[in-house]
Amino acid sequence: MKRIQLALFAIALALALSSCAKPTANVPHSAVTVNVQPIPVPETTPTKPDPIVVNAEKVTTIGNRTFNLIVHLEKDNRSAFAKVSPSIRPFVDNIRRNGIQWIRDAEKLKEAYKQNRNAESKANLLTALAVISNATDTAKNYLASAGYGANP
Amino acid sequence: MNISTLLKYLPELLAAGRSFPKVMQFIRDVKSDLEKKEERTSEEQKAFIALLDAEENDPAWKVE
Numbered sequence: 001m002k003r004i005q006l007a008l009f010a011i012a013l014a015l016a017l018s019s020c021a022k023p024t025a026n027v028p029h030s031a032v033t034v035n036v037q038p039i040p041v042p043e044t045t046p047t048k049p050d051p052i053v054v055n056a057e058k059v060t061t062i063g064n065r066t067f068n069l070i071v072h073l074e075k076d077n078r079s080a081f082a083k084v085s086p087s088i089r090p091f092v093d094n095i096r097r098n099g100i101q102w103i104r105d106a107e108k109l110k111e112a113y114k115q116n117r118n119a120e121s122k123a124n125l126l127t128a129l130a131v132i133s134n135a136t137d138t139a140k141n142y143l144a145s146a147g148y149g150a151n152p
Numbered sequence: 153m154n155i156s157t158l159l160k161y162l163p164e165l166l167a168a169g170r171s172f173p174k175v176m177q178f179i180r181d182v183k184s185d186l187e188k189k190e191e192r193t194s195e196e197q198k199a200f201i202a203l204l205d206a207e208e209n210d211p212a213w214k215v216e
Contacts, residue, residue, distance in 0.1 A: 049191045057192055061185045061200065068207060069178045075212045096215045100204050107201070 052122060056110045056129055060103050063132035067099040070139045073146070084146045091138060102132050 074081050074092040081088045106128040113121040192200065207213050 049189065053191050054189065058185055058188065062182055064200075064204070064207075065178060065181055065185070068210075068212075069174060071210075072174060072212045093215045096213050100207055100213070103204060 050114075050117070052117075052125070053110060053114060056106065056113075056125055059129045059132055059136075060106050060110075063136045064099075064103050066136045066139045067095050067103075070143060071096055071099075073143070077146070081142075081146055085142070088142050088146070091142060095135060095139065099135065102128070102135070106132060 070092055074088060078089070081092075106125065109121070109125040109128045113125045115121075
């Protein structure tokens with residue numbers, strides 16, 4: 001099996017080398033003409049999704065859904081939530097004051113990153129996403145302690 | 153968000169009757185969000201921003 005693989009490799013190598021352009025020693029470089037055909041470019045080039053952007057959108061979408069869930073549940077079940085923990089309401093009120101702005105900020109930074117994908121724009125975006133992730137995790141823990149959820 | 157553990161609590165949530173439809177909808181939505189592998193289309197982006205605008209006028213989002 002190895003011999004066949006080696007033989008195939010040798011044939012492929014020989015073909016590749018034979019197709020390489022070899023300048024002739026007697027011919028000056030200026031005399032060599034190369035016929036370059038333009039590479040056809042499709043009208044719409046498919047772009048690969050950027051994992052930073054995909055992840056950013058997951059964080060903002062899930063963050064927003066979680067914030068929206070906890071503000072509604074807290075409003076609908078205020079007394080029950082207060083019995084579970086008096087610190088839930090201040091946390092949820094903080095979400096009410098800042099949650100949407102955190103999401104908007106992250107969205108703006110995502111667009112800035114898409115315009116200019118460098119280390120600085122990436123770091124700014126990740127910092128904004130960390131704020132949302134932390135608040136989402138805290139919301140998840142409060143929902144769990146109130147009997148809605150995630151942690152046993 | 154750990155969906156499998158959240159799902160484990162569904163019978164209890166159903167028995168308690170605690171905002172069950174909202175929680176169910178949340179689970180369905182988040183499950184689909186987690187499976188997404190593409191960037192938002194421009195239409196999806198517009199819809200997301202419109203959702204944020206709507207939430208700003210939602211009474212549940214007002215601090216009392």
